[in-house]
């Protein structure tokens with residue numbers, strides 16, 4: 455029994471090859487790069503880390519247009535928003551339990 459590692463994908467930002475579960479699939483829709491969270495959107499997809507740095511790298515290289523086979527520039531605003539949201543969730547996502555501890559005054 456050999457356990458298959460499965461297919462690896464390349465992050466178009468940093469060119470690291472890794473498992474698809476580590477990456478976000480994106481597709482081009484109407485000139486925009488949109489995150490395909492459920493991985494169900496049709497068409498050509500590209501893969502990117504959940505990392506704004508990788509997004510920046512991919513943008514600079516025009517990797518989206520190349521990977522998604524789109525002519526012209528693509529708008530990444532939606533994708534950036536998505537990543538920023540993810541980032542916020544993982545870094546400061548812990549809800550602060552501001553439970554007011556009421557001092558129970560003992561009337562005795």
Ligand SMILES: [Zn+2]
Nearest residue numbers: 465468503508
């Ligand atoms: Zn990356």
